[in-house]
Amino acid sequence: MNVTALLDVAIGLTLLYLGAALFVTVANESIAGIFNTRGKMLRKNLATLLDQSGLDRLVMTNSALRPLVDATSKIRSYVDPHVLAQVVIGCCLSPDGPAAGAPPAPAVGSPPADPKLALVAAIQNNVGTSSLKSVLWTLAQSADGSIHKLTKELATWLDRSLTVLGDSYKKWLQFMSFMLGLAMAVGFNVDTIGVAQRLYADKEVREAVATAAVQFTDKTSRETFEHCQQLDADARKNDAACAPIRGLVDAFAKREDTFGKLPIGWGVPSPASPKGWLFRIVGWLLTALAVSIGAPFWFDLLNRFVNVRSGIRRPAAQSEPAA
Numbered sequence: 001m002n003v004t005a006l007l008d009v010a011i012g013l014t015l016l017y018l019g020a021a022l023f024v025t026v027a028n029e030s031i032a033g034i035f036n037t038r039g040k041m042l043r044k045n046l047a048t049l050l051d052q053s054g055l056d057r058l059v060m061t062n063s064a065l066r067p068l069v070d071a072t073s074k075i076r077s078y079v080d081p082h083v084l085a086q087v088v089i090g091c092c093l094s095p096d097g098p099a100a101g102a103p104p105a106p107a108v109g110s111p112p113a114d115p116k117l118a119l120v121a122a123i124q125n126n127v128g129t130s131s132l133k134s135v136l137w138t139l140a141q142s143a144d145g146s147i148h149k150l151t152k153e154l155a156t157w158l159d160r161s162l163t164v165l166g167d168s169y170k171k172w173l174q175f176m177s178f179m180l181g182l183a184m185a186v187g188f189n190v191d192t193i194g195v196a197q198r199l200y201a202d203k204e205v206r207e208a209v210a211t212a213a214v215q216f217t218d219k220t221s222r223e224t225f226e227h228c229q230q231l232d233a234d235a236r237k238n239d240a241a242c243a244p245i246r247g248l249v250d251a252f253a254k255r256e257d258t259f260g261k262l263p264i265g266w267g268v269p270s271p272a273s274p275k276g277w278l279f280r281i282v283g284w285l286l287t288a289l290a291v292s293i294g295a296p297f298w299f300d301l302l303n304r305f306v307n308v309r310s311g312i313r314r315p316a317a318q319s320e321p322a323a
Contacts, residue, residue, distance in 0.1 A: 005206065007309050009199045012209035012262075014302045015216070016195060019252030019259065020287065021295035024180045026249060028173065029233055031180075038169065042079065045165040049158065050088070050132050081162065085155035088132070089147060115145025174292055181291030182284065188255075190264045191283030192290070198263045205261045210309065212258040217306045219244040225299050 032038055047055050119140050127133040135157060136150070143150040184190065199206045228242040236242045251257045255265050271277045290298075 004309065004312055005200075005203070007305060007312070008206045008210040009196060011213045011302065011305045011309065012199045012206060013192065013196060014298055014305055015209060015213045016190070016252075016259070016262065016264075017287070017290040017293075018295055018298040018302055019248050020181065020184060020190060021177075021291045021293070021298055022245060022249045023252050024177055024184060024291050025229075025295055026233065027180050027184075028176055031176070032173075033233075037172075041166070041169045041172075042162075045162055046079070046084075048165065049161055081159035082151075082155040084158055085151050088154060089151050117145075119143060119145050119147070119150065174294075177294070178288050178292035182288035184291070185284040185287040188264055189266050189268060190287045191268075191280050192286040193279050193283035194263050194268070195283075208261060209258050213302060214306050214309075216244055216248060217303050220299075222300075222303070225296070229296065 043055075120137065123133065123136045123140055127136060136154070139150055139153045139157065143153060199209065224241050225245070228236055228239065228245050231239060231242070237246065251259050255262075271280055
């Protein structure tokens with residue numbers, strides 16, 4: 001088999017993985033929306049950073065943050081770190097002393113004249129014993145008494161801390177992608193080994209899948225793909241630019257168009273021996289592992305393969321007229 005044929009097999013598998021990964025992404029989004037896992041994770045992370053008592057106090061003094069902890073409604077899945085920092089500072093401190101709703105400062109004599117000392121004293125008097133107090137005290141050392149600077153540095157700290165804590169959600173999401181990918185691989189009988197064997201043996205199917213991959217990459221740029229990935233299900237459905245992506249997901253789910261030529265689905269004959277079943281189970285696991293990597297990876301790889309294929313075929317196409 002020549003290099004182009006091997007490349008077409010790789011393109012066919014990559015297109016299959018991309019369609020499967022996009023399908024699993026949609027399923028993951030639906031499950032996350034039903035159970036509001038992102039919002040619950042954000043609430044947990046904020047409680048870790050601010051302490052549960054501190055978070056409850058913020059919600060009591062600012063109704064805009066109530067969706068973060070209100071179990072009777074859908075929990076918000078995103079909060080602007082700059083807005084949150086302003087609420088924290090407004091709840092605990094103000095340039096003139098304690099903010100409304102904050103406990104009164106004990107009588108410790110005249111307030112310090114130095115703005116930096118005044119800010120540190122306000123933190124010491126108005127913020128309860130918590131991890132937030134130590135963070136504010138540390139940040140105040142470099143704020144030079146400026147509430148604006150303290151707010152900016154607190155927003156940076158919140159953004160960085162939430163990003164680090166958000167890694168646990170990403171790991172959970174990847175695990176869910178693997179489990180959903182495995183369920184999809186078994187349910188749709190998407191066997192990587194079986195598909196690879198069919199692509200290797202059938203030139204017509206191999207070229208059809210490669211052609212479909214070229215058409216998909218021609219219609220979908222990297223910017224469009226990223227844009228569509230960031231949209232929710234409803235917005236993606238109504239965005240005309242996302243039509244090729246929706247078409248790929250539908251074709252995979254319904255096994256239409258080019259996917260209908262691949263040996264996926266339970267219409268494919270079952271293995272006749274235990275060894276055959278072993279290969280099929282391994283094929284399912286390979287599919288699930290590939291899907292868990294994520295659609296962006298397979299989209300980028302598909303574009304690279306298609307570009308290489310075009311570079312290989314172009315000289316041959318140009319030499320035909322001369323012959």
